[in-house]
Amino acid sequence: MKETREFLASLGYPMGDAHHLPTSSKRFPDGAQVRFEIPSVEGPNALAATLETAKEYGVTVHRVSQGSGIMMHTDSEIREMLELAVADGVEVSLFVGPRTTWDITAASHTPAGKGQALRHEGMDQLIYAIEDIKRGCRLGLRGVLIADEGLLAIVGQMRKAGQLPADLVVKGSVSLGAANPVSIKQMETLGADTYNVPTSLTLARLGAIREAVDMPIDIYVEAPDDFGGAVRFYEIPEIVRVVSPVYVKFGLRNAANVYPSGMHIEQMAIAQCKEKVRRAALGMEILERYYPEAIISKPGAAGLAVPVLR
Numbered sequence: 001m002k003e004t005r006e007f008l009a010s011l012g013y014p015m016g017d018a019h020h021l022p023t024s025s026k027r028f029p030d031g032a033q034v035r036f037e038i039p040s041v042e043g044p045n046a047l048a049a050t051l052e053t054a055k056e057y058g059v060t061v062h063r064v065s066q067g068s069g070i071m072m073h074t075d076s077e078i079r080e081m082l083e084l085a086v087a088d089g090v091e092v093s094l095f096v097g098p099r100t101t102w103d104i105t106a107a108s109h110t111p112a113g114k115g116q117a118l119r120h121e122g123m124d125q126l127i128y129a130i131e132d133i134k135r136g137c138r139l140g141l142r143g144v145l146i147a148d149e150g151l152l153a154i155v156g157q158m159r160k161a162g163q164l165p166a167d168l169v170v171k172g173s174v175s176l177g178a179a180n181p182v183s184i185k186q187m188e189t190l191g192a193d194t195y196n197v198p199t200s201l202t203l204a205r206l207g208a209i210r211e212a213v214d215m216p217i218d219i220y221v222e223a224p225d226d227f228g229g230a231v232r233f234y235e236i237p238e239i240v241r242v243v244s245p246v247y248v249k250f251g252l253r254n255a256a257n258v259y260p261s262g263m264h265i266e267q268m269a270i271a272q273c274k275e276k277v278r279r280a281a282l283g284m285e286i287l288e289r290y291y292p293e294a295i296i297s298k299p300g301a302a303g304l305a306v307p308v309l310r
Contacts, residue, residue, distance in 0.1 A: 013181050018207025024244040026214060032297035033244035035062035035304075036284070037218060038276050039251055042068050042261035042269045044080035050273045051088055057281040062297055062304060063091040063247060065145055065171065068260040070136045071097025082140045082307035089300025092307055093143035093171045096151065097132040098125050102260070118147035118175040126151060130158070137165055143305030147173035149190060156191020169193045169305035171218065174227065180205075181212030188215050194247065199223040199230055207242045216303075218247040222279055229253050233283050237291035248287075250280045 005015040027033060038054075041047050041064040054061045064085070070078070078094075085092045099118045100108040103125065107113035120126045129151050133144050142165065146152050152172065158164040172195040178184045179198045187195050196218040197209065209217065219239060221232045232239070236248060258269045287294055300306055 008182075012212070013185070014208040014211045016208070017202070017204040018211060018242070019204045021203055021207055021238065021242050022211075023241050024207075024210050026210065026245055027295075028216065028245040028297055029302035030297055032295045032301065033246070034240045034287070034294055035216075035245075035247050035297045035301075036060060036280055037063040037065060037247045037249040038273065038280065039065045039220075039249055040067050040224075040258060040269070040276075041273055042066055042258055043073065043266065044077055044084065045266060046261075046270050046273045047081050047084050047092075049270045050277055051084060051090070053274045053277040054280075057277055059277055059280045059284060060296060060299060061088075061090055061277070061280070062299070062301070063093060063143070065093040065095075065143075067095050067145075068258075068262075069095045069097030069099075069102070070132045070141070070144075072260045072262070075139060078136065078139050078141065079309075082309060086307050086309055089298075089304070089306055091143050091169070091304040092141060093145045093169070093305065094136055094141060095145040095147075095173070096129045098128045099147065115177065118173060120148045120151060126154070130154065133164065133168075137168060140307045140309045142167055142308055143169045143171060145171045145173055146192075147175040149176065149187075152176075152187065152190045152192060159191070165308075167305075167308070169303075172196060174198060174218075174220070181209050184209055185212045188213050194218055196220075196249070199227045203235065203238055203242055206239065210243050216245040216247055217243050218249050219243065220249045220251050221283055222251050222253060222276075224251045224255060224257075225253060226257065227251070233286050234290075236283050236287050237294070240287060240291060240294050248283065250276045250283060252276050252279065 108117035
């Protein structure tokens with residue numbers, strides 16, 4: 001294996017997993033090591049409840065993300081979300097709407113086809129996804145969540161060409177599935193600004209990824225059941241030390257899947273958001289107890305995709 005490891009090193013990649021768990025010297029633009037994300041915040045009422053609960057628990061929420069998709073909200077609902085976020089200096093990252101799970105194919109609902117679930121089938125659906133992003137950006141959105149390599153590549157080129165805002169932050173979804181330093185580096189090259197790694201990666205594997213890429217890494221420290229359900233709160237201090245800059249992401253075990261959300265399940269989605277914030281408070285206490293010197297971003301910090309309202 002020595003020859004293989006040396007060849008990878010010549011390309012700038014780690015020679016193996018980082019079992020020595022080195023401290024990362026990389027940082028967010030504001031010099032911080034860690035930010036906190038609440039996922040599956042489905043709509044303005046869920047966002048309002050999330051921000052209100054965060055104030056109750058003294059939790060700093062840097063980013064909220066949403067899985068139903070831009071297309072599942074009216075203009076006024078999106079504007080309301082963005083206005084709430086601007087007031088608190090919070091990034092909003094909305095998923096791109098049409099994808100295989102919402103399409104006419106049944107393949108994504110089968111055990112063997114789940115890997116293609118959030119990708120875009122055919123050129124028309126890819127165009128629909130681009131239109132979804134353009135609509136969001138016109139309303140002031142500056143954070144989108146993408147789960148298709150082709151869309152990621154096109155969005156990167158559209159930013160360079162001025163077809164999309166230069167300050168649009170592209171978040172690579174956990175559903176993209178890239179799980180090693182080489183594949184995640186390719187996501188960064190394609191245009192990802194931040195990447196959600198698989199939920200089961202060990203600290204040594206995360207450390208190797210950090211050696212290879214500069215963009216922030218997003219990681220569930222509590223994963224939804226359909227992503228394995230791991231609860232890694234006591235690992236948060238080491239995750240922050242080794243993986244910085246990192247978005248620590250609080251999903252929720254034993255929770256209902258709310259995609260696509262809507263008025264028929266809104267109260268459940270809101271209740272789940274409140275509990276995620278409470279979980280975040282538990283995680284922050286552990287970080288403060290075991291790694292009190294960790295540097296946490298302030299609201300509205302540089303690099304956050306806080307909406308731009310006109």
